[in-house]
Amino acid sequence: MSIRRILTVDNAADLAVLKQVSAPVEGGVTDALRALMDDMLETMYAAPGIGLAAVQVGDPRQIIVMDLGDRAGAEEGDETGQRNPRYIINPEILWASDEMASYEEGCLSVPEVFDDVERPAQVKIRYLNYAGDTVEQEADGLFAVCIQHEMDHLKGVLFIDHLSRLKRERAIKSVKKAARAA
Numbered sequence: 001m002s003i004r005r006i007l008t009v010d011n012a013a014d015l016a017v018l019k020q021v022s023a024p025v026e027g028g029v030t031d032a033l034r035a036l037m038d039d040m041l042e043t044m045y046a047a048p049g050i051g052l053a054a055v056q057v058g059d060p061r062q063i064i065v066m067d068l069g070d071r072a073g074a075e076e077g078d079e080t081g082q083r084n085p086r087y088i089i090n091p092e093i094l095w096a097s098d099e100m101a102s103y104e105e106g107c108l109s110v111p112e113v114f115d116d117v118e119r120p121a122q123v124k125i126r127y128l129n130y131a132g133d134t135v136e137q138e139a140d141g142l143f144a145v146c147i148q149h150e151m152d153h154l155k156g157v158l159f160i161d162h163l164s165r166l167k168r169e170r171a172i173k174s175v176k177k178a179a180r181a182a
C-alpha cells in the first residue's frame with residue numbers, strides 16, 4: 001500500500017483534474033481496483049480525513065472510500081477510534097429527503113477552508129462494495145453529509161462551489177497564499 005498525493009485547488013493542473021466528471025468503473029471490482037482503494041484509504045487516514053474520492057488522487061473514476069470511525073452515532077468524545085472503512089463504487093442517489101441540514105464542511109483538496117453547506121438531511125444510495133456486490137443503504141447525519149460531498153467530487157463539484165462567488169474566490173486565494181508560504 002502507498003500514500004498518494006492529494007490534488008489541491010491552488011495548482012491549476014490539479015484543479016483541472018478535480019473539475020473532471022469521473023467515469024463509471026467498468027468490468028467489476030478487480031484486485032487492481034481493490035489495491036487502489038487500499039491506497040486511497042491509507043492516504044485518507046494519513047491526511048487525516050474521513051472520506052476521499054479517487055479524483056482527489058488523480059484517478060477520475062467513480063470510486064469513494066470513507067471511514068467515519070464510530071463518529072456516526074457515537075456521542076461526542078465517546079469515539080473509540082475503531083476503524084470502519086467503507087468502499088463505494090459507481091454510487092447513485094436513489095432518493096433524497098426534502099428536509100435539509102447544514103454542516104460546516106472542509107475538503108482535503110481545499111486545505112484550511114471550512115464553511116457551512118446545506119444538503120438533503122437523508123439520502124438512499126446504491127453502489128458496488130469491496131466485494132463487488134450491489135448494496136442499497138440509507139444515510140443520515142455525518143454519513144449523509146460525507147457521501148454527498150464525495151459524490152459531488154465525482155461530478156467535478158467542490159464544496160466551495162456551493163458557496164457565494166465571493167467566498168469561493170476568497171477560499172481559492174487563501175489556499176494559494178498558504179501554498180506559497182509553505
Ligand code: K2U
Binds near residue numbers: 105106107108149153
Ligand atoms: O473529500 C474530502 O476532501 C474529504 C473530506 C470529507 C468530508 C467533508 C465534509 C464533511 C465531512 C467529510 C475530509 O475528510 S474533510 C476533513 C474532516 C475530518 C473530520 C470531520 C469532517 C471533515
Ligand code: ZN
Binds near residue numbers: 106109
Ligand atoms: Zn472534498
